[in-house]
Amino acid sequence: MIYFVGAGPGDPELLTVKAWRLLQQADLVIYAGSLVPLEVMDCCRPEAKKVNSAPLVLEEIIALMAEYHQRQQLVVRLHTGDPSLYGAIGEQMKALDELGIPYEIVPGVSSFLAAAAAVKREYTVPGGSQTVIITRLAGRTPVPQEQALASLAQHRGSMAIFLSVGLAAQVQQELLQGYPPDTPVAVVERASQPAERVIRGKLGELAKLVEAAGITKTALILVGDFLTGEGKSLLYQKEFTHEFRTAR
Known part of the structure; x- marks a missing residue:
């Protein structure tokens, strides 16, 4: 086999x-x-x-x-x-x-999951984003026009961008067509490895952050309010009834 x-x-x-x-x-x-x-x-x-x-x-x-x-x-x-x-x-x-x-x-553990662990955040936040977009910037490998970053940014969901950190300025330009400039971003280099590094900031300064850090590859760009937003699940609230527990 x-x-x-x-x-x-x-x-x-x-x-x-x-x-x-x-x-x-x-x-x-x-x-x-x-x-x-x-x-x-x-x-x-x-x-x-x-x-x-x-x-x-x-x-x-x-x-x-x-x-x-x-x-x-x-x-x-x-x-x-x-x-x-x-x-x-x-x-x-x-x-x-x-x-x-x-x-x-x-199957294996994807780096976008290791990246979420590195920044200690949930992609899906109760009362916030319930959508995770996994994508990349068009380069030598094309991306369908309707899936361009500028189009996906209109959803303002939680986003994990692969294979694009070397073109951070273009990523920033396209994302700004949907997300506000103060949207939180994080760049996670070599997630889960000894050389793991996390750079945080705002979308409007993404390109400068990446350039200053000298990151050119093996990194994911995370975008969205999930990086700073907080929510509270109903699941464990005492007022919430479900199949295994009655509200108290």
Whole structure:
């Protein structure tokens, strides 16, 4: 079997139990070397073959998978965070389907969740935002026009922006078409890792904050009132009745 495995945001202790077990059993681990910390790779058994996918093209990755599959050996394709978010696994699965090679997907902890933990906030705030938008700025990978940041900003929901910190000035410009300049922002670099860093401020100064911090990659931009707003859930209020408790 071939497994697409989420490596989590970087902290090896945030691997799922299933992900750790598969790394312990794998004969071949193909990993995103530019993103997966070496500490995570230390979870592999010493005799496993470890291949950095960064210099490889799709055909080379698939050929490696097929070779080990034919040997009836276990293959782990290791992606950072959760494979379903910006994991580029679709074309790999299509190629395996065409070859008749079975595979499974093992979810992981996404960096946008680790980022929320880093800033100690809830994306969904009782009485506040109930919507989380996960997106990115258009770059070499295009974004549908109706999903441009300027359009999404009109919702003023809680937003986690991937793969865009290197274009912070453009991010700021587009978001200001929907959010007020004093909207809270946070930039979380290398969430959950020893080098984790959090920069906070207001949307109107986002580009300056990022430039001053020297952050160019491996960071998420968080935007929204959830970063400072507070709410109180009805769930634990004594006046609130639900299936398991009567109001007091």
